[in-house]
Amino acid sequence: MAEDGTHGRPGRWRSGAESKQRILRTARELFDEHGYGATTVRAIATAAGVDPAMVFYFFGTKQDLFAAVAGMSGTVPPAIDSIFAGGLDTIGERIVRTLVENLDKSDRTPLVMLTRSAPTNPQSEALLREFIDREITDRIAAMLGTPDAALRAAMVNVQILGLTVARYIMRIEPIASSSVDELVDRFGPLVQHCLTGRTGQS
Amino acid sequence: MAEDGTHGRPGRWRSGAESKQRILRTARELFDEHGYGATTVRAIATAAGVDPAMVFYFFGTKQDLFAAVAGMSGTVPPAIDSIFAGGLDTIGERIVRTLVENLDKSDRTPLVMLTRSAPTNPQSEALLREFIDREITDRIAAMLGTPDAALRAAMVNVQILGLTVARYIMRIEPIASSSVDELVDRFGPLVQHCLTGRTGQS
DNA sequence: CCCTTTCTTCACCACCCGATGAAGAACACG
DNA sequence: CGTGTTCTTCATCGGGTGGTGAAGAAAGGG
Numbered sequence A, B: 001m002a003e004d005g006t007h008g009r010p011g012r013w014r015s016g017a018e019s020k021q022r023i024l025r026t027a028r029e030l031f032d033e034h035g036y037g038a039t040t041v042r043a044i045a046t047a048a049g050v051d052p053a054m055v056f057y058f059f060g061t062k063q064d065l066f067a068a069v070a071g072m073s074g075t076v077p078p079a080i081d082s083i084f085a086g087g088l089d090t091i092g093e094r095i096v097r098t099l100v101e102n103l104d105k106s107d108r109t110p111l112v113m114l115t116r117s118a119p120t121n122p123q124s125e126a127l128l129r130e131f132i133d134r135e136i137t138d139r140i141a142a143m144l145g146t147p148d149a150a151l152r153a154a155m156v157n158v159q160i161l162g163l164t165v166a167r168y169i170m171r172i173e174p175i176a177s178s179s180v181d182e183l184v185d186r187f188g189p190l191v192q193h194c195l196t197g198r199t200g201q202s
Numbered sequence C: 001c002c003c004t005t006t007c008t009t010c011a012c013c014a015c016c017c018g019a020t021g022a023a024g025a026a027c028a029c030g
Numbered sequence D: 001c002g003t004g005t006t007c008t009t010c011a012t013c014g015g016g017t018g019g020t021g022a023a024g025a026a027a028g029g030g
Helices: A017-034 A041-047 A052-058 A062-070 A077-085 A091-105 A110-120 A122-144 A149-169 A180-196 B017-034 B041-047 B052-058 B062-070 B077-083 B088-105 B110-120 B122-144 B149-169 B180-196
Strands: none
Touching (some): A041 A052, A091 A149, A110 A149, A149 B149, A180 B149, B017 B041, B017 B110, B041 B052, B122 B149, B149 B180
16 A cells, blocks of 8 residues: 555566656655756756656656655654764764765655755755754754753754755865765764854853 | 046936846846746846847846856955865864855855856856856965865865855755854864864874 | 546637837937 | 937747646556
């Protein structure tokens, strides 16, 4: 029932859901590459080897398709949970390691895609802000409990955003080609300092 | 001859260059807000109170207009020079202060605009990368002279990108509404640590 | 077997896109 | 005043856009 994994049963039934998922995958790629406004439904359909009308058949409208593409979460939370499982003194490392390891697995991950399209698409911006608030800011703030927890959490957000943009979007060297361990070595203490270091207020 | 500064003589001559600059200003705003692909020449013309054909009269094509909008630099360098004027032990503060002060003056600054449109526009990405390499990475690396200078400079880039995205693009709280001094207090030491702190390699 | 449901295609709509070319106003200069 | 240059508008072109509706293939169920 509902959706299965990648391509389902060995004996394909009529088809249908396969086309739907192919459209979804292609749409994700193109929206990610060119943004919402510059991506055409026909380009998605062509790239997916499908008639343009099918896009409107499965997903009613272009915005609905975008929402279907961008509106999937729930895949990251298990990894995020492990961040907050350990102690507070090594959480910086865990944040960086979890972030980079998960994003390295696929550069089409929702976080990268949203970060990419947020600047030019209000819907993406809202989703990304919501995700950041819910999964990062709130949980960090709750874990710290200090008065400046919100500010410290925001500093971590800056690290996450900067790292994401530099490594996965702009691919700035040598950040883009560094190993996971290298990045953890470099940015782990930095993030740790954001959370538990003494404030800049001297 | 050629172009003058902002609006030239007190008694406006026929007009002309004024329309040209009005188009430029409007185009910068719209390209910044919606990106290249999602911005139409007609929308620019309408917002500028000008016939669409005038856009093509002054700038031959849409891409040329974008190039004219995005291809301006030289305004920031004097401020950047002051960063590298002082000593190495307080350069972190100066980087953050200069960045935030300059970007606070106008959120339509080239750096913010390029950062905004880089994810969806190859031309913007190239310009932004070139700017970062030339004005930040190279100068920091030259100033440090250590073997890991490139990596340290890249870490500063991560800070700059993260700060820019968080404060000026996504407007994440409380980063967006913090004062300049607050941000300098918080991120100055962080940037300083990137450059002169001990490496994470223990 | 027919008939229904699901998927796919095709033809088509109104609209907007970037871009062109020529005609019309506003001015400068002689 | 007349002429030429500069700026502005208008009408238009070919093409692509998001979106719709009906007709045509598979597949399933009775």
